[in-house]
Structure formats: structure tokens, C-alpha cells
Amino acid sequence: MDTNNCNKHYVLVHGACHGAWAWFKLKPRLESAGNKVTALDLAASGTNLKKIEDVDTVSEYSEPLFEFLASIPQNEKVVLVGHSLGGLNIALAMDKFPEKVAVGIFLTAFVPDTEHQPSYVLEKYIERAPAAGWLDTEFFPRGNKSAMYFGPNFLSSKLYQLSSIEDLELAKILLRPSSLFVEDISQQKNCFHHGYGSVPRAFIVCNEDLGIPLEFQQWMIQNAGINDVVEIKGADHMAMLSKPQELCDSLLLMASKYA
DSSP: OOGGGSSOEEEEEOOTTOOGGGGTTHHHHHHHTTOEEEEEOOTTSTTOOOOGGGOOSHHHHHHHHHHHHHHSOTTOOEEEEEETTHHHHHHHHHHHOGGGEEEEEEESOOOOOSSSOTTHHHHHHHHHSOGGGGTTOEEEEETTEEEEEOOHHHIIIIISTTSOHHHHHHHHHHOOOEEOOHHHHTTOOOOOTTTGGGSOEEEEEETTOTTTTHHHHHHHHHHHTOOEEEEETTOOSOHHHHSHHHHHHHHHHHHHHHO
């Protein structure tokens, strides 16, 4: 075993409507390579007891991640991995705790730059995503924001199209309503120059992703100025389910350069 890949601490952050359960194939693979792995449920996600109507801001949504990083000893650094919308959560965490993150790895995830406000990439995505492309995804008001819930057709044709029918079934059972928190994020003026901008960033491209299409992933990489990029071929949006071993190998390779 390559000792360079061992004894790192990976913190895995899920995307909208999902939870820590989404990493169930990846976590044991990283652990069997000798690493520590923490998969978190964000607020109102997975087994977290909050409901989406009780979570008004992206900071409240990210609170379990912030609390976890705050609990890590000062001299320790983690490898922070964010999937999909989770890219915004890890960016906020990197900005808040730059000294505790060795590298932020964006897995086909929204990746902010350091010039625009954090909502910029999300707004560009919404601009480019035709309303019809959301298929049977439901959008509905919850408190001060719009909430969302992925429909079965959207899941099977845009996110899980190369994943097993069992993984798709698991998602249908475990998904919870979420939000893009655009209303809140667009109010944030912080451009992430210092904290977030000081932490190394890497990106994992999934070339068969129909949820965040390849050309939009490439646009975000260029927009954020990320040079460390790995592509997983044949991966849909849910690479941790459709290509868990390839994702594990990619994460071990990337982390070995930083952590």
C-alpha cells in the first residue's frame, strides 16, 4: 500500500436532497486504503432532524459542517470533498476555516471563483438550465426561500442514468426536500478573496453528467482558475455510486499532492 495515501482525513459533503448515505460505496474504499473518513448530513438532510422550513440560510444549512471543522484540533487538516451543490458548502467552510483544509475537491460541483459573489456560478447555471430540463422536479415556497425535491424522472434520466436501479431506488426512498438557497446566497457580498482563495482547489469532472453538464463543469473550472483537474469517464452525476472505485483512486491521487 502506498503510505503516501494513508492516514488522511476525508470529509465528504453531499449535494441537494441527498445525505451522507450517498457516500456508502466510497467511504469503505477510502477507509480500506488507511484513511479516516467523515460523511456528514447537512441541516435538514439525511438523518439530520431539522426540516427544510427551519433552515433559512446557506450558513444554517452548512452548520453541521462548520461545527465539525470547528471541533478539529488546530494542527490538523482535512481533505474536503463537495459534490454538486455541496461545492458551495465546502467553499463557505474553506473561507471560514482555511487553516484546517489541505485541499478542497469539487466533485462535479458548483465551484465559486474569487472575483464574483458566491451566487455567481449558481445564477449562471440557472440561466443555462431550461425550465423543461428540470422535468418532474418540484419547486415550492418554504419560509423565505424556494425549496426543491427531485422527481423520479429527473433522478433516473439526469442524475442516476448510469447508476444501478438499486442505487436509484435507494435515492427515491431517502431523498428529502432541499433548497439552492439562491435568495440567501445572492445577498452575500463576500468574494472569498482571502480564506477560500488561499486554499488549494481541485476538480473532478464526470463526463456523462447530465445534471451539471460537461461544458458547464469546464466553464466553472476555467472561471475559477482551477488547474488540478481529473476526469472520470463513464460517470454520471452520482460518480460515488456509478464509479466508486475510480472516484476513490482519483481522490487518493489528488489528496497525495496536498495532504
